[in-house]
Amino acid sequence: MCGIVGCTTTERADRYLLPALQALEYRGYDSVGVAIATTDGTVTTVRSINRIGDLTAQLEARTGARLSGTGIGHTRWATHGDVTEANAHPHQDCDGLVSVVHNGIIENADVLRAELIAEGHRFSSGVDSEVICHLIEQSLVGASDSGLQGAIESCVRRLEGSWAILVMETSTGRLFATTHRAPLLVASSDNGHFVASDVTAIAPWITAFRVMSDGDLVELGSPLRWIAGGVEVAPPEALGLSWSSSFLSLAADDPDFMGREIAEQPETVERILSELAPRVSTGDLWRELGLPHFRRVAVLGCGTSLNAGRIIAHAFGAFGAIVNTAVTASEAGAVVLDAETLVIAASQSGETADVLRALDELQTGRGRVLALTNSMHSTLARRADGVLNCSAGPEIGVAATKTFVAQVVTGVCLALSAMVARGTILRAQADAIVDDLRRTPDRLENAIAVSRQWVPDIVESVRDAQGFLFLGRGAGVVYAAEGALKLKELTYRWAEHYPAGELKHGPLALVEEGTPVVVIESADGRLSANVAEVRSRGGRVISIGGPGSSIPVVDGHPEAFARSGRVSQGRGGNTFAACGPLESVVPMQILARELAIALGRDVDKPRNLAKSVTVE
Known part of the structure; x- marks a missing residue:
């Protein structure tokens, strides 16, 4: 869901932060922002409830001190607080001593907020994350002389929940990262030091990364400082990046x-x-x-x-x-x-x-x-x-x-x-x-080819349908569930799955003239009677199975599962069909995608959904 990134580089930080945030778009977000240290000891913060391009425009239009190579950025998925610019990250304390981005949920935020307000702190957002800024501020202006590191350590001792936090100090440009039950990765290269919640954000500039463990505190300085249990330790072993950043385009x-x-x-x-x-x-x-x-x-x-x-x-x-x-x-x-x-x-x-x-x-x-x-x-x-x-x-x-x-x-x-x-x-x-x-790869390859041939006409015939049923028996029920999930995720149309034998126990009431009913065929002889019930009420049956079905992608109607480890006899000969009718998922993926495109949906970033659900 939310994504965070930070860097200390020799070039302007926005040259890294903006592409990194764009790489995190696939996770889903509804607001975005960056805070970048300037060469005169101030911070430039821009936030938006629009896309990342809006940040680029704001930064290009700004005047004032030159941007430095240190900054933090965030893509937010609203949990606490509405989708407003004020609720977008990064956040600052009352006096602008630090800028903070945070992933996770602070479960005791309401208690901390009330305490901090009673002590005179002024809040400018409705999000749980802002309490972090004020807790750090409280330590920095208090009697403690332990500086930013000590203030962060004091802050996290007060927190309950989960967090990946980046803290940038305004006056010095120092950048710290800490985490508890939320992902954070640190990497160094010729371009500088990077920290991110997802390696895809920083993949273009690195070849290896290190994973932060719960409680770790890292300062992205020169040199990199890794602190565990209050003691500076050697950084953990670096892990090689196993794929090319070309996957991101x-x-x-x-x-x-x-x-x-x-x-x-x-x-x-x-x-x-x-x-x-x-x-x-x-x-x-x-x-x-x-x-x-x-x-x-x-x-x-x-x-x-x-x-x-x-x-x-x-x-x-x-x-x-x-x-x-x-x-x-x-x-x-x-x-x-x-x-x-x-x-x-x-x-x-x-x-x-x-x-x-x-x-x-x-x-x-x-x-x-x-x-x-x-x-x-x-x-x-x-x-x-x-x-x-x-x-x-x-x-x-x-x-x-x-x-x-x-x-x-x-x-x-x-x-x-x-x-x-x-x-x-x-x-x-x-x-x-x-x-x-x-033989599964060949079956999937065939399923893709057949689906591309048959699905477009089906999409045209069901384009105006407001609801879909997905039916199966045995393992086919699970594939029906996955098909229904894909269709509702991408098209925003209602889609429900049921065991076909449950039709008469309620779902049959939903079937009327033209209702699309996707059926995962199997060797279970009772399924034909269920399909007949749908057809007799005018349902538009879309069968996924072997020869003669609407989308003939399954090789010989294999039984979904045998009852033991023995090789079972399907109509197509000897096969165990260990995964059930795995090929059947392909036409349902393509059906959901093609229908979504026909309806003008964004198939890569469906509304209200995120790739990685990191909060409950």
Whole structure:
């Protein structure tokens, strides 16, 4: 959600801050601002509730002292306080001693604000973040002679909640960063020192970065000072940037990020399987994680990661009859887990606040949390007992596409390897399943080609529809859920998913002449009767399946899941269909994207949504 960036460079800071903030646009924001130190010991602050281009115009129009190479910037997603320029970051204290940007939520902000107002502090915004400025000011003008470092340390001792904070001192231009349960990365290069909440912001100027841990305090000076527990320490080991910053820009033939990322799915899965498949049927993928024996599995997630988690959870049941469940992270407080439950926490960013909070609420056994994430340096990865990288690569579009497919394939490989390691599945059986998985990239490639052929006419026929139903049976229900989520995210039209057998228990009342009903076909014979119920009431059936369906992308109607680790018989021959009808997600992604474009929506940045949900 909110994004922050800071720098100390030899060139004007705005030359780095503005492109960095633009790189963070994909996370979603409703206001933006920068504070840049000037050469005469003052600070220039510009804020806007418009796009980043407005900051550029304001800075170009300014007069006065020359801008220095030190500054901080922020993209805000409103939580506390309305979307106004006054509520946009950066914020300052009463006397302008410091400028502050903050990600997270200060849970005791109201108490602190009342205390500070009673002591004479004047607030100019309605946001929780502003209390940080006044707490630091209070220490700086008080009896303490510990300076800015001591004032920040005193401030954070008073805070409750989560924070990634950048503090820039007006008189000196000193810049500090500190964090607690929120991501911050620090990097140095020939261009200077950088700090950001997301490596994409600073990727063009760095080749490696360091991850700040909870409680760390870093001064971006010369030299860089890293403080842990009040003591200056050596910086942690630097991590190499594993992808090119070219991912952050569109090529001439890319229509948008989402379109590019849909097209990348076959290549993504091929890369994942190339890395994981050799270690699946040997059981080594599981053994290398070093996790203890388990009897049950609970997959924890939100949104698309929750849908992927449901498929992964089912795979444990299909391969090894393991009792499994999928837990909605925001509701985890009411869940009771057995002591021998393996908790797989799925989060694309590894910073999903609901998932991190759920780990606090769930009573997990020692050593039993596995992170499934696309960010190996994330907060979730650091908190888990084991980490499995879903290796999707950068995903800029807010609506997840290739990360969903990557999580499913990676999680299914994990489930299969675990069952081999515990002797539930023989290696020969696992080899057959892996061979089937290796055909997934070709199936996805075919699904993309077929969908591009059939979906445009369907979009034209449903363009004016105000609501959609998505139906399935077995694993098809989960894919129906993901299809409905994509459609509502991108088009802003109502879309609901249901098990097809539930039609007569309520949802059938929604079906009238022309209602679009997307059906994920399967080998379950009862599904045809459900489809007949829809058609008899005038519903517009859009079937996704094998030959003869509206969008024929699924190879031979494979069964969604077998009930055991045996190879199952689908209509197309011997196949286990370990992931369920994974190909079916492609036409639903393309349907949502094409319909959104037809309706004039921004498919990369849908309204009200953020890529990384870092606050609850």
